[in-house]
Ligand code: DCP
Ligand code: MG
């Protein structure tokens with residue numbers, strides 16, 4: 001059995017600002033773009049949330065809800081610095097840290113747990129260290145799987161600690177709204193609600209056939225998560241297995257020119273990702289699906305490594321050429337890069353438009 005924590009800062013950007021400037025503490029504060037530029041709220045302090053102010057809300061609406069709101073422009077460099085510091089604290093208790101964004105990560109702490117030190121203690125010790133060393137609070141979920149830990153960390157914010165006892169995952173999830181499940185966005189949630197499925201427990205009771213009929217492969221995934229089954233491992237960037245891109249052709253094709261052009265474009269995407277992350281791949285892989293859905297891969301090791309679009313493209317196109325034949329119709333092509341050299345973990349942070 002594994003013990004996984006999911007840790008997430010409370011009101012991250014806003015809390016960093018309140019920590020750095022004591023005059024802002026206890027005040028309704030948001031970080032985000034200017035209302036006159038159609039800016040949006042990136043982060044709202046818990047004082048601001050009492051007015052119903054939330055992330056992604058137009059800044060203008062936020063000011064309507066609370067005219068004495070304080071707005072600050074984001075200082076991304078500062079948040080990145082705090083992020084590095086918290087990830088260092090996480091890595092000091094386990095090497096198995098998977099950052100999800102600047103302010104959150106999964107930690108596999110199985111190796112730290114003993115009789116005397118149950119997972120809940122590991123989590124509360126961690127919260128204590130973050131508070132004393134960084135002057136900030138995190139909320140932590142403790143569970144035997146990633147998805148349960150992530151859901152748990154959000155239930156008792158701010159400064160929360162929620163433990164899902166081993167074996168009680170399904171029971172824990174059952175009363176929660178389906179929208180909490182990983183991968184269930186507002187659209188899927190609406191379809192489920194329409195079918196009378198409001199809680200995760202109701203989803204767990206549906207048969208796989210029903211779910212797959214409605215949602216395809218995604219349905220299978222949802223049903224497993226709803227039953228508390230999630231065997232995904234905590235993956236450090238180091239252990240990250242591949243970067244890939246694929247696409248289904250508008251029409252099955254055996255045209256060499258079209259296929260080579262497509263593989264070139266996919267290679268650009270994969271290569272761009274490698275260069276921007278400073279990743280070095282040792283193998284390039286081509287994925288092919290024929291018109292009859294037969295799917296296979298061809299790969300080539302590159303001892304000197306590839307780290308850019310040109311490198312990926314050269315290998316991927318060579319692999320493709322040996323598969324081309326008149327009348328051999330392809331339905332899907334994909335390009336991947338695998339086998340990375342060690343690099344520093346680097347969390348990805350989505351940025352909202354309209355921030356200044
Ligand atoms: N962020 C953003 N735009 C969003 C959501 C988030 O720019 N739509 C940024 C600002 C947040 C940070 O990412 O401070 C972390 O995102 P969270 O979703 O964890 O939100 P907070 O940490 O602000 O609040 P919470 O206490 O709910 O975690
Ligand atoms: Mg947060």
Ligand code: MG
Nearest residue numbers: 008101103104
């Ligand atoms: Mg977060």
